[in-house]
């Protein structure tokens with residue numbers, strides 16, 4: 001259960017809907033969608049589908065049960081003066097677009113320049129997961145990850161770049177497979193110091209910062 005902590009801004013999880021429907025209501029909703037699609041939810045192959053979908057939803061959207069600030073809570077100050085960039089790249093994630101509820105598959109690159117504190121590197125991956133496993137738009141997710149890191153670690157700067165393919169563009173609508181959307185959010189030294197930003201971009205294999213959509 002996510003805690004509400006006033007003043008922690010972006011590290012807070014999204015507010016939850018006031019009343020969570022029951023599992024039976026969720027499964028009924030799936031039956032309705034099956035009928036809407038034109039099939040019969042009572043036929044053998046579809047009989048267990050509503051419960052499978054409900055279980056899948058628990059997995060797809062488990063980020064709502066995670067407080068991102070909790071993920072980062074345990075930090076280490078014994079860094080022996082380490083003040084170079086910490087980068088975790090190619091963090092694979094699966095999310096769902098909040099407009100069409102279809103998968104968004106991509107990878108995130110997350111970096112920070114420590115000031116006093118560092119965090120276990122697996123926590124960066126868990127932070128990405130906490131925001132990915134929700135209904136999302138890529139721009140918001142990019143900003144949320146950066147803001148949570150900035151707020152909890154208070155480093156000299158944070159950089160987050162996300163590259164993702166949106167199935168709402170590849171399997172429906174404009175049907176454009178192979179299109180990747182790239183978003184970035186830079187704070188502090190990554191925003192203000194071109195050489196820091198260049199170092200980060202070359203580590204993650206992005207040389208041209210101009211083509212990034214800054215959020």
Ligand SMILES: [Zn+2]
Nearest residue numbers: 097099100168
């Ligand atoms: Zn979409």
